[in-house]
Amino acid sequence: TNVDASSSNCIxxxxxxxxxIKLNVGGQLFYTxxxxxxxxxxxxxxxxxxxxxxxxxxxxxxxxxxFLIDRDPRYFSPxxxxxxSGSLILDPDINPxxxxxxxxxxxxxSCIPLLEPLTIPRDEAPLS
Amino acid sequence: TNVDASSSNCIxxxxxxxxxIKLNVGGQLFYTxxxxxxxxxxxxxxxxxxxxxxxxxxxxxxxxxxFLIDRDPRYFSPxxxxxxSGSLILDPDINPxxxxxxxxxxxxxSCIPLLEPLTIPRDEAPLS
Amino acid sequence: TNVDASSSNCIxxxxxxxxxIKLNVGGQLFYTxxxxxxxxxxxxxxxxxxxxxxxxxxxxxxxxxxFLIDRDPRYFSPxxxxxxSGSLILDPDINPxxxxxxxxxxxxxSCIPLLEPLTIPRDEAPLS
Amino acid sequence: TNVDASSSNCIxxxxxxxxxIKLNVGGQLFYTxxxxxxxxxxxxxxxxxxxxxxxxxxxxxxxxxxFLIDRDPRYFSPxxxxxxSGSLILDPDINPxxxxxxxxxxxxxSCIPLLEPLTIPRDEAPLS
Amino acid sequence: TNVDASSSNCIxxxxxxxxxIKLNVGGQLFYTxxxxxxxxxxxxxxxxxxxxxxxxxxxxxxxxxxFLIDRDPRYFSPxxxxxxSGSLILDPDINPxxxxxxxxxxxxxSCIPLLEPLTIPRDEAPLS
Numbered sequence: 084t085n086v087d088a089s090s091s092n093c094i095x096x097x098x099x100x101x102x103x104i105k106l107n108v109g110g111q112l113f114y115t116x117x118x119x120x121x122x123x124x125x126x127x128x129x130x131x132x133x134x135x136x137x138x139x140x141x142x143x144x145x146x147x148x149x150f151l152i153d154r155d156p157r158y159f160s161p162x163x164x165x166x167x168s169g170s171l172i173l174d175p176d177i178n179p180x181x182x183x184x185x186x187x188x189x190x191x192x193s194c195i196p197l198l199e200p201l202t203i204p205r206d207e208a209p210l211s
Numbered sequence: 212t213n214v215d216a217s218s219s220n221c222i223x224x225x226x227x228x229x230x231x232i233k234l235n236v237g238g239q240l241f242y243t244x245x246x247x248x249x250x251x252x253x254x255x256x257x258x259x260x261x262x263x264x265x266x267x268x269x270x271x272x273x274x275x276x277x278f279l280i281d282r283d284p285r286y287f288s289p290x291x292x293x294x295x296s297g298s299l300i301l302d303p304d305i306n307p308x309x310x311x312x313x314x315x316x317x318x319x320x321s322c323i324p325l326l327e328p329l330t331i332p333r334d335e336a337p338l339s
Numbered sequence: 340t341n342v343d344a345s346s347s348n349c350i351x352x353x354x355x356x357x358x359x360i361k362l363n364v365g366g367q368l369f370y371t372x373x374x375x376x377x378x379x380x381x382x383x384x385x386x387x388x389x390x391x392x393x394x395x396x397x398x399x400x401x402x403x404x405x406f407l408i409d410r411d412p413r414y415f416s417p418x419x420x421x422x423x424s425g426s427l428i429l430d431p432d433i434n435p436x437x438x439x440x441x442x443x444x445x446x447x448x449s450c451i452p453l454l455e456p457l458t459i460p461r462d463e464a465p466l467s
Numbered sequence: 468t469n470v471d472a473s474s475s476n477c478i479x480x481x482x483x484x485x486x487x488i489k490l491n492v493g494g495q496l497f498y499t500x501x502x503x504x505x506x507x508x509x510x511x512x513x514x515x516x517x518x519x520x521x522x523x524x525x526x527x528x529x530x531x532x533x534f535l536i537d538r539d540p541r542y543f544s545p546x547x548x549x550x551x552s553g554s555l556i557l558d559p560d561i562n563p564x565x566x567x568x569x570x571x572x573x574x575x576x577s578c579i580p581l582l583e584p585l586t587i588p589r590d591e592a593p594l595s
Numbered sequence: 596t597n598v599d600a601s602s603s604n605c606i607x608x609x610x611x612x613x614x615x616i617k618l619n620v621g622g623q624l625f626y627t628x629x630x631x632x633x634x635x636x637x638x639x640x641x642x643x644x645x646x647x648x649x650x651x652x653x654x655x656x657x658x659x660x661x662f663l664i665d666r667d668p669r670y671f672s673p674x675x676x677x678x679x680s681g682s683l684i685l686d687p688d689i690n691p692x693x694x695x696x697x698x699x700x701x702x703x704x705s706c707i708p709l710l711e712p713l714t715i716p717r718d719e720a721p722l723s
Contacts, residue, residue, distance in 0.1 A: 491626055493625060493627065493675070494617075494626045529626070535615055535626060537627050537631055538679060539672070539675070539680075541686075559687070561686055562686045564684050565676070565684040568680045568684065572680070
């Protein structure tokens with residue numbers, strides 16, 4: 084269990100350990116890469132918090148070195164998966180409104196048009 | 212992982228680390244901000260426990276410094292999300308009665324009229 | 340994060356820290372108060388284990404000081420919420436038979452007539 | 468939090484602390500008693516691993532002293548509850564095939580005829 | 596709780612402790628065996644990361660010695676169960692598209708034809 088922080092120690096040989104980021108979202112710990120957080124929407128709050136050229140300070144960290152984010156982990160989770168895979172995937176037991184609120188909050192613009200139609204009540208939806 | 216408690220170390224530059232609060236609700240850990248707990252309903256129990264001008268003592272803390280609350284974390288979670296986002300969002304696998312019980316307990320008045328209609332049995336609901 | 344075990348350090352000013360009890364139910368940790376466990380059904384196993392005048396020994400504890408209980412945490416959780424709030428609240432994704440088994444095991448008599456009708460197959464249920 | 472391993476320190480006065488067993492099933496920790504694991508099906512893998520007269524070695528343990536089992540904790544959980552309570556209880560959000568796979572793997576024979584009918588597609592099920 | 600790393604200390608007498616692997620998938624910890632990860636699809640990313648004859652470096656590890664994988668644990672879980680048991684088992688509350696994305700990402704070829712039919716909208720599915 085010796086940790087080598089050189090870039091050759093990492094999955095796909097293109098990440099070094101400083102590219103791993105811990106997020107404490109409302110009490111639940113998420114591990115992800117800087118690339119995931121910064122690649123897709125450069126104007127999103129996460130990209131601005133974690134891009135190396137950012138002017139937005141990433142904020143407070145907890146005693147384990149995880150960045151604190153005061154949001155609900157249940158609705159953050161599918162958004163983070165969207166940033167990882169490029170696909171918005173919702174399970175049947177999750178309310179899309181919760182994910183949409185997070186997309187607004189984190190300003191993940193490309194995700195919003197995927198979520199808004201899912202939150203319109205059926206009888207108000209435009210004819211298709 | 213050096214923690215700087217000055218206010219400039221925090222998300223949005225308006226929170227300092229003493230504004231982060233850990234809650235141990237029935238065994239599950241929640242992280243949130245003092246602003247979230249005190250901003251919306253000044254007469255709620257959480258606002259009275261954690262506002263800086265409060266006269267209600269916030270109670271016991273566990274060995275990790277989290278304030279102990281003897282309630283069910285599953286039903287507390289959507290209430291905390293309501294305080295964060297201003298939206299009441301319920302997943303299909305949660306019983307609204309559980310959340311309503313917590314709204315009564317914590318005296319979050321603005322949330323109660325949103326929850327009560329969801330707990331009326333269908334054949335007793337007023338005509339709409 | 341200084342812990343003061345005096346009674347004035349606690350929520351509602353009527354609990355001291357020795358009134359907080361940790362339960363390790365099958366591997367999941369629950370925090371609750373002695374009052375919750377002992378107030379409702381004096382003949383329940385939990386009341387007998389944790390009332391200060393009890394003659395039933397509360398049993399083994401794990402390395403964190405939590406009392407070990409060899410039961411399923413998923414079905415224990417709504418029962419503990421029942422002891423806290425006085426309301427039996429079941430989510431749609433839980434099988435009431437599981438909660439009923441725990442009500443029998445812990446001898447929480449007042450809860451049994453609320454659960455038994457929920458576990459009768461529809462075509463065997465008495466006419467109402 | 469002083470731990471007394473004598474038999475008088477335990478729930479129901481018939482377990483001593485060496486009868487508590489920690490299982491790490493695929494990453495999730497379960498606490499249970501040796502009695503639960505060995506009482507019901509003497510030919511099951513768990514009975515053979517943990518009975519005091521067993522010739523099957525219980526295997527590797529993790530850094531917390533929990534026995535490692537390379538299976539899915541979500542499907543192991545109802546099986547362990549079956550060993551505890553004698554009742555097979557499945558929630559609506561769980562696939563019975565997952566539990567059946569575990570019953571085969573752990574060779575819990577008495578549970579298999581309860582599970583197999585639940586995994587037959589409706590139009591292949593025998594008339595009842 | 597003495598750990599003996601010799602091969603005789605392990606379940607089924609054919610694994611030694613270096614065959615246990617910890618994975619930190621997006622923040623959730625999974626324990627599994629090297630055999631599980633390498634046996635089924637030799638061209639999968641996991642087989643290439645963890646086979647003893649591999650030329651693909653397994654990547655970064657966290658402070659607990661778990662290999663970091665920047666993916667969603669909820670959708671990784673049924674894939675790992677597939678590698679363990681040979682059966683693809685999905686619960687009703689999970690979106691098969693999420694699992695399919697992981698099968699593509701980890702290149703678990705044998706699993707893809709099982710998942711793709713589950714993600715086709717009903718009215719686009721071929722007649723059967």
